[in-house]
Amino acid sequence: MRYxxxxxxxxxxxxxxxxxxxxxxxxxxxxxxxxxxGTYTYLVLGLRSLRxxxxxxxxxxxxxxxxxxxxxxxxxLELWDRTGRSADYGETLATFTDRHGRGNALSPTAEEVCTFxxxxxxxxxxxxxVNFYQIxxxxxxxxxxxxxxxxSREFIxxxxxxxxxxxxxxxxxxxxxYDAYCRVFERCxxxxxxxxxxxxxxxxxxxxxxxxxxENGEDVIVHTADGEYAANLEKxxxxxxxxxxxxGAAEVExxxxxxxxxxxxxxxxxxxxxxxxxxxxxxKADEKIVICLIRGDHELNVEKxxxxxxxxxxxxADEATVREVTGAGIGFAGPIGMxxxxxxxxxxxxxxxxxxxxxxxxxxxxxVKNVVPGRDFPTEADNVTVIDIRNAVEGDTRGGxxxxxxxxxxxxxxxxxxxxYSKKLDAYVDDESGASVPCIMGCYGIGINRILASAIEVxxxxxxxxxxxxxxxxxxxxxxLNTDSESVFSKAEQIYNDLQAAxxxxxxxxxxxxxxxxxxxxxxxxxxxxxxxGERGLAEGNVxxxxxxxxxxxxxxxxxxxxxxxxxVRELKAGDK
RNA sequence: CGGAGCGUAGCUCAGCUUGGAUAGAGUGCCGCGUUCGGGACGCGGAGGUCGCAGGUUCAAAUCCUGUCGCUCCGACCA
Numbered sequence: 314m315r316y317x318x319x320x321x322x323x324x325x326x327x328x329x330x331x332x333x334x335x336x337x338x339x340x341x342x343x344x345x346x347x348x349x350x351g352t353y354t355y356l357v358l359g360l361r362s363l364r365x366x367x368x369x370x371x372x373x374x375x376x377x378x379x380x381x382x383x384x385x386x387x388x389x390l391e392l393w394d395r396t397g398r399s400a401d402y403g404e405t406l407a408t409f410t411d412r413h414g415r416g417n418a419l420s421p422t423a424e425e426v427c428t429f430x431x432x433x434x435x436x437x438x439x440x441x442x443v444n445f446y447q448i449x450x451x452x453x454x455x456x457x458x459x460x461x462x463x464x465s466r467e468f469i470x471x472x473x474x475x476x477x478x479x480x481x482x483x484x485x486x487x488x489x490x491y492d493a494y495c496r497v498f499e500r501c502x503x504x505x506x507x508x509x510x511x512x513x514x515x516x517x518x519x520x521x522x523x524x525x526x527x528e529n530g531e532d533v534i535v536h537t538a539d540g541e542y543a544a545n546l547e548k549x550x551x552x553x554x555x556x557x558x559x560x561g562a563a564e565v566e567x568x569x570x571x572x573x574x575x576x577x578x579x580x581x582x583x584x585x586x587x588x589x590x591x592x593x594x595x596x597k598a599d600e601k602i603v604i605c606l607i608r609g610d611h612e613l614n615v616e617k618x619x620x621x622x623x624x625x626x627x628x629x630a631d632e633a634t635v636r637e638v639t640g641a642g643i644g645f646a647g648p649i650g651m652x653x654x655x656x657x658x659x660x661x662x663x664x665x666x667x668x669x670x671x672x673x674x675x676x677x678x679x680x681v682k683n684v685v686p687g688r689d690f691p692t693e694a695d696n697v698t699v700i701d702i703r704n705a706v707e708g709d710t711r712g713g714x715x716x717x718x719x720x721x722x723x724x725x726x727x728x729x730x731x732x733x734y735s736k737k738l739d740a741y742v743d744d745e746s747g748a749s750v751p752c753i754m755g756c757y758g759i760g761i762n763r764i765l766a767s768a769i770e771v772x773x774x775x776x777x778x779x780x781x782x783x784x785x786x787x788x789x790x791x792x793x794l795n796t797d798s799e800s801v802f803s804k805a806e807q808i809y810n811d812l813q814a815a816x817x818x819x820x821x822x823x824x825x826x827x828x829x830x831x832x833x834x835x836x837x838x839x840x841x842x843x844x845x846x847g848e849r850g851l852a853e854g855n856v857x858x859x860x861x862x863x864x865x866x867x868x869x870x871x872x873x874x875x876x877x878x879x880x881x882v883r884e885l886k887a888g889d890k
Numbered sequence: 891c892g893g894a895g896c897g898u899a900g901c902u903c904a905g906c907u908u909g910g911a912u913a914g915a916g917u918g919c920c921g922c923g924u925u926c927g928g929g930a931c932g933c934g935g936a937g938g939u940c941g942c943a944g945g946u947u948c949a950a951a952u953c954c955u956g957u958c959g960c961u962c963c964g965a966c967c968a
Contacts, residue, residue: 829928
């Protein structure tokens with residue numbers, strides 16, 4: 314394609330809202346333009362890259378036995394109500410009421426619709442297993458869009474849903490998807506790690522997350538140095554305390570702590586450390602009130618709590634509920650005497666292991682000291698569960714090995730869903746014995762735009778993008794330096810035509826612009842291979858070929874240029890895999 | 891939703907504290923000329939209801955109130 318005919322609005326300056334490299338460069342290189350918060354128009358370069366990514370995904374999904382379909386973005390809210398996910402998603406689910414008064418959701422994912430399809434069409438075990446996938450726009454009314462295309466309100470996702478009669482059959486497809494994902498990311502030329510993940514709102518029993526390690530990622534991955542264990546922060550398990558602590562503490566003592574509700578404030582007031590505090594959090598698990606005890610310097614892990622509560626929908630209790638349950642204002646909840654007032658009390662092992670601690674007194678403006686787990690509140694009772702419900706932190710171990718933390722961008726995740734959706738949406742089939750059984754499901758997502766953004770996040774330098782050839786908008790850029798020189802222009806055109814004929818994705822910079830401008834733009838856009846045709850080179854019978862990652866161009870005789878370019882393109886493609 | 895901040899030329903920003911004349915710069919854009927291998931230079935030009943609505947004032951980009959939008963930090967994330 315001809316640069317002079319395309320809208321490739323490169324800029325020297327960046328909009329002030331772009332903070333991370335991928336966002337800055339996508340804008341500067343003219344791949345995208347923002348329309349509103351969290352929504353973007355993809356211009357020719359951006360769309361070409363997305364298409365290449367989608368094609369790779371499509372090929373690997375097809376090869377893995379999935380079949381492509383297309384489901385609606387506008388979905389009946391009723392289906393979401395039936396699975397309970399309209400509540401789980403909350404305001405993140407974008408909804409509208411149509412002119413007939415019907416509720417509709419804009420799809421952030423499509424378990425409901427796909428399961429609905431299964432319920433209508435799948436009747437017999439003989440039809441299974443099946444795996445449906447689609448590539449399309451998803452909508453989430455994000456509480457806070459950010460990082461450009463990485464966390465937007467609208468994005469492109471490949472989502473797939475598989476149906477099975479047995480867990481073993483699901484395992485086979487799950488593994489096939491897992492392997493397909495590895496091939497997708499390898500072909501896209503981006504580095505990735507696979508970690509164990511929690512299935513979260515999806516509701517399921519097993520999951521792996523594919524993450525591109527990089528500084529600006531929003532996900533935290535946790536692993537041991539030997540790589541034997543790797544999980545995301547939501548999932549990462551931590552060892553319980555090694556040594557049981559000395560329990561020889563004094564009697565419980567109430568202290569007046571006026572208007573100091575937060576951990577920091579209490580510590581400042583009493584001169585204690587967060588590690589000595591017992592943090593008491595009131596939550597609602599479905600409609601039941603539960604409390605969670607974690608050490609003051611730890612954070613509650615909602616995913617772990619969800620699992621502990623048997624998959625219940627977890628949300629923080631509102632202030633009125635907290636007051637009613639504890640009899641005190643926010644910030645003064647404590648464990649003593651609470652066990653009878655709540656459905657369940659979850660105690661983190663690191664609280665159980667405390668010698669004694671400071672907690673709220675369930676009395677506004679008061680805390681209590683010398684609270685001993687097991688003595689002053691039960692750690693063993695019918696409705697008390699001691700279980701890991703906090704985020705892993707620096708210094709934690711797992712299996713005795715130190716846990717290390719890194720950030721990453723989630724680009725894909727695979728889930729075993731079980732029968733949650735099929736039961737709620739009546740997706741049952743007859744098995745071999747004639748019994749009606751709910752389909753066992755898996756689901757598998759890939760963030761298409763995130764692959765592009767993360768590729769730039771890990772591939773850039775001061776001059777611009779450095780994209781793998783597999784997903785770059787063009788494979789080769791021919792730069793015609795002196796466009797008013799007939800010989801330069803015609804030779805550049807000849808190379809351009811020959812490359813096109815050879816099936817190469819080639820861009821020719823045929824603009825009437827100064828050389829510096831063309832060089833800068835070529836670097837910024839990040840086309841993997843640049844071919845310069847200029848008077849200086851032609852005087853020696855050469856054109857210049859430079860990979861985006863090379864320091865200097867190499868002169869190649871004009872008559873060998875196309876052949877050499879094709880060779881390097883082949884090498885680059887092989888190298889990316 | 892809580893905290894902070896910002897809305898002035900297409901973009902990046904000055905001006906606002908301490909109200910005052912035709913609202914500025916860089917970059918980008920248009921025209922002419924000179925240039926032509928790493929974002930050239932000269933001359934000329936277009937481009938602004940200073941987010942919007944009220945208010946204070948002889949006078950508002952500037953002060954006050956409201957409102958809308960955006961951004962950053964935090965709060966259950968593909």
